[in-house]
Amino acid sequence: MADRRDLSGRRTSLHEKRERKVLSLYEKLKILDLLNGGMSCAEVGRRVGKNESSIRSIKQKQAEIRQSLCAAPTMAKRVSVVRDKVLVKAEKALSLWIEDMSQKHVPVDSRMIREKALSLYEHFGTMTETPERKAFMASKGWLASFVNRYNLKNLRVTGEAASADQESASTFPHEFRILVGRKGYLPEQVYNCDETALFWKKMPSRTYIHKDARQAMGFKAFKDRLTLVLCGNAAGHMIKPGVIYRACTPRPLKNKSKESFPVFWQHNRKAWMTAILFLEWLQQCFIPEVKSYLRAKGLPFKALLLIDNSPGHPQAACASDENVEVVFLLHNSTLLLQPLDQGVMNEDDDAESLEQAEPPAWTLEEFVDVFHQAQVLRDKILEYDPSMERGLMVTRGITASLRPLQDLFDEAKKRQRQLPITMFLTDASSCMEASGSNCEDDQSSCSRSKRFP
DSSP states (O other), rough: OOEEEEEOOOOSEEEEEEOOOOOHOOOOOHHHHHHHHOOHHHHHHHTTTOOOOHHHHHHHHHHHHHHHHHHHTTTTTOOOOOHHHHHHHHHHHHHHHHHHHHHHTTTOOOOHHHHHHHHHHHHHHHHHHOOSSSOHHHHOHHHHHHHTTTOOOOOOSHHHHOOOOOHHHHHHHHHHHHHHOOOOOOOOGGGEEEEEEEEEEEESSSSOOOOOOSSSOOOOEEEEEEEEEEEEETSBBOOOOOEEEESSSGGGGGOOOOGGSSSEEOOOOOOOOOOHHHHIIIIIHHHHHHHHHHHHHHSSSSSEEEEETTTOGGGGGGGSOEEEEEOOOTTHHHHHHOGGGHHHHHHHHHHHHHHSSOOOTHHHHHHHHHHHHHHHHOOOOOOOOOOOHHHHHHEEEEHHHTTTHHHHHHHHHHHHHHHHHHHHHHHHHHHHHHOOSSHHHHHHHHTTTOOOO
16 A cells, blocks of 8 residues: 655555564463353453453463463562563562572672572572473663663662772781780670661651552651660670760750669760760760779770771870770771671661561561461462452452561561671679579570670
8 A cells, every 4th residue: 555754755655563462471361261151252341342362372381371470479460471480480580589689789790690590590400390491691672671670770879888999997806806816805895886877766768659649748857866876896895885966965864873874974066976975975984984894804904996087086086094095997998897887787777677677576487377377378269269260369469468577577577597606695694693692583684785795
């Protein structure tokens, strides 16, 4: 047929090409239910507005469609094609791996993601018996689709992690080990100090709303912050933590003696560590606490303090006491060398968040029991319900409702696996040395206040 030109000069056909419409998995499932109900392919085609050949193709792939629907993610009702079950499992594992790398502050690029995807696909392929499996190449097109499916974005790495001096930081541990050996310091005499911010009254930045709602009602998030000063030695002993707050005496603490607090209280207009506050903490908190601890251990008063090279830690700290040697970390290498940054303060912050988020009555065994009962309920629904579509909708609703409990279970399991053993041993030993007869009565209280000896 003759062609014509539009106003821009391009050649167009008199009959536009019909847009190809691919049925979703749920639409294919409805067609399969109609076929299983006794209708012919021609009758089903007239009802849904499709050719009889398309209906026959769907009928031939009935097993693949049902398997793909069972293994599909939450948004599977929008998937238009039957996806490889092995690839779906590999992508889920890949998203968890990317999240784990992000929490560990390890940047990943497209090459690393594609290589990890290939290894995961091979791993799950050996575990799944699929006679005819297409070759997975982890191409750039697949990567773009994967990024869209899991809502990922590419960011430039900035801050301390990007600017850390890797070469200088690699030689510092060896030099520090030589210093400790030459001066004869014991693990009980080697201390490390660092500060961390604690937002003790902070509203969550995100909330769950119905999918039909445009946005959540606005509110002003409270971000009342204080600074925690944490210090401990290589043997696991933590001295009294320091607290820097904006007010000298907050209203709830009026007419109360600060000496009776389980923390060393300091104040600053911005609740930040300054040179003056650090020298005050060194003279009035660190030195007395270390003296008392070493005296109880029967060791001479000699200590090595490792701190950051920051403006809040002045060089005058080196002359605070002749028995206290202060060593500063290398400039721009805190993230790589600071011992307290390697997990101690993160465990403290995460344990605090977990304590607020998780009800104290929940245990890992109770989580497992609830999930087991939910799985039994899902199996019964799929077994008794004659309509597979309705059964899958109900079971997915159960899975979605259990998602908050699954998040709490993952966090609790992770915290139980990562807690250092010194958190369970330090206070019990100090309690036994402090008082022999009263140790049994006070042991439970000591273990509960592990961060405030």
